[in-house]
Amino acid sequence: MSAISASAYLQAYLAGFGEFEKLAAGRDLPWLHALRGDGFARFCEAGFPTTREEDWRFTSVAAIAQGSFPLARPGAMPSPSQLEGWRMKDAACELVFVGGRFAPALSRMPELPAGVQAGSLAAQIAENPASLEPFLGRYLDFRRDAFCALNTAFLEDGAYVRIGRGAVLERPVHLLFVSLAGAEPQMSNPRNLVVAEENSQAAIVEDYVSLGPSADFCNTATELVAGDNAVVSHYLLEREDTQAFNFSTLRIEQGRDSSVASHSLLLGGAIVRNNVHAVLAGQGGECLINGLFAGYGRQHLDNYMRVEHARPHCSSRQFYNGILGDHARGVFHGRIIVHPDAQKTDAKQTNRNLLLSDDAQIDTKPQLEIYADDVKCTHGATIGQIEPDALFYLRSRGLDEQAARRMLLLAFASECLDRMREESVRGHVDAMIRQGLFAPGGATKELL
């Protein structure tokens, strides 16, 4: 990117930041003020990445850098009936965010079990900022990533979830991030903090949707801190309009013997980048990163995984399946880093891809960096079409070719479901996959 265009967008963001800072929740808190300032300074220094940077080689963000995305302002609200199709059954509570801001009137907030808190981050900043200070911005690597820096600069609202020591939340927390149809694209920077204390258990579902044609830029970041022996599942569901931009980072910090699963489902969006960065910081931790991405048209879906083994006896698993039709492009960039102290690490990474058209493309880049000597690490990636042997097997049992192809595709897409612990979320995701894959004009229209 040239210096001229870089400074052009920085001017716009600078003006936006100045205005934001004057009114932002917690603007009088020195630590928060400093954090936002750090974020913005880092964003200005780095600028949006270019494809010359190794971590962004396969994904151009020129459309964001060159576009105009003023900060979403509080304003129009969807009607409750507009949200009906997007809600989740069986959620413990459902927090709705519009343009990145908590919308209490649209949310469902029944009483939660003792020790469990779920609400707006902005409200928590206002009411009890001391509870946030030890966590917020402590884990997210905003010095390395310009999008995280930008999110940190504009950090204000999102979800704050705390699962107290020993508390078990049986049903999932649904966070629904809604983007309204609008003529002018807007930017939102939802920031979520999930703190699962020692021996606690919970599932968090982040769900991004558009209520109509939308070219909004959603730049979201979540810090998830799992205490010793905590069990946490996190879901990211991206099903926005195919004109929308969604950049997300999930930063997971795991304590001793904790078990965290990150599941992601990318079906929507024009350019989507999903970063998952897990650090196994305590002995005996277990981390599962599981995902499906399915794109068609000109969608670009980028999955960037970074798992750091910092302590001994931890295991991590990455499973990603991709399905790409039309001119869609997918990226799987998975990195496993085993630090010198992390003996007895057991890490595995698998990426499998199905290409349904000659013009679809996948770039897959599994990477291992190992600095310890007693470890077990494997990685692998495959790219293929639907298996002719499997197709023949199904057809020989009477299924016609189209039905057989659909069945195989659905099976491939559904592999991620088996790894999801929460039954209610699994059902929700299953329906979403079927709808996403077989919608008219969807990824698999070649087959229909």
Added chain:
Amino acid sequence: MSLLEIRNLHAEVDGHPILQGIDLTIEAGQVHSIMGPNGSGKSTLAQVLARHETYAVTGGQILFNGKDLLAMKPEEAAGEGIFLAFQYPVEIPGITNAYFLRSALNAVRRCRQLDEIDAMDFLPLFREKLKQLEMDEKLLNRSLNEGFSGGEKKRNEILQMSMLEPKLAILDETDSGLDIDALRIVAGGVNAMRDPGRAFIVVTHYQRLLNYIVPDFVHVLVNGRIVRSGGPELALELEETGYAMAGAGSESGERA
């Protein structure tokens, strides 16, 4: 009209001729065994009958129930009543046995102008077959063949066969790799299906299976041709003398 008539069938794979003039006629109610050394074309014949597109038929004709089998797609052949028990059943993660089999059953039922079967009626039937083949009920909701042992996979093929009720079932080396208990169970499943309206082609490398599924005819396939045909005693003779002897005696072959 015979159930199956194969006339002077020639087929090749990647330009290599495999079947070089097969003639075989099978009547409903009969069990034919096809034996032969590795590479003689046994599996190719089975795959051609199931209409695998990898095998190019370069000559000859196959009539199934009087219809041109070579004009059919695999799913059409299945609907007409052909079933192939695969030598190497394919593992398909993500599709449960129950879902797959109900879809297949309804596909062939539609083809045979029968009403579809709903889950309520399907499950008891499926459970009964599982029990008959001494298979674990957990297999219902497990992915198709995934992680199955060799014996479980072969039993699953027989289970599918008994659900889909073909007119002609082709067992392609279903006995390979089975221990004696599994072999008895598989043979029991096949024998339970023997019926005056149904025929079987049992492709095998070993005579052992034929102690349990006693054929009406045995054919020896060598280099893509049937070089000898006879009754069940031929299998025993082959066990003694080997295929070389069987092939040496007769080049032209006999018809069943």
